[in-house]
Amino acid sequence: MDITFTEAIKLFYNKYTDFDTRATRAEYWYVVLYTLVGGFVLGAVSDWLGYIFSIANFIPSIAIAVRRMHDIGKSGWWVLISLIPIIGIIWYIILAIKPSEGPNRYGEA
Numbered sequence: 001m002d003i004t005f006t007e008a009i010k011l012f013y014n015k016y017t018d019f020d021t022r023a024t025r026a027e028y029w030y031v032v033l034y035t036l037v038g039g040f041v042l043g044a045v046s047d048w049l050g051y052i053f054s055i056a057n058f059i060p061s062i063a064i065a066v067r068r069m070h071d072i073g074k075s076g077w078w079v080l081i082s083l084i085p086i087i088g089i090i091w092y093i094i095l096a097i098k099p100s101e102g103p104n105r106y107g108e109a
Contacts, residue, residue, distance in 0.1 A: 003026050003030070005033075008026065008030035008031055008034075009030065009034055012031045017059070019066045020070075021067055022068075022100075022109070023071055024071060025096075025098075028065075035061060038057075039057075065079045065096075068096055069095065070106035070107075071106070071109075072095060072100065073104045078092070078095060079092070081095075
């Protein structure tokens with residue numbers, strides 16, 4: 001299933017408390033792009049706007065990261081590997097880049 005940028009952002013906010021299903025690679029990376037650019041632009045306008053944007057997107061960002069791990073057949077706890085400096089971050093990015101798995105214990109692809 002192909003997803004557009006706009007659809008990915010809508011899903012990001014509609015599923016902000018969903019830690020059980022899956023997020024495709026495109027959906028995840030569109031949201032990463034959105035949060036990076038949005039945070040940078042709003043932070044350039046005002047530090048407070050940047051902070052508010054970051055705080056507002058904190059839980060939804062964790063949720064989509066967990067759903068991305070589910071999409072490749074991993075437990076959501078694998079998101080915590082990104083807390084390990086350098087090696088953990090690189091390993092998490094490698095995991096997030098992997099293509100979607102077929103049906104797995106987290107649902108259909």
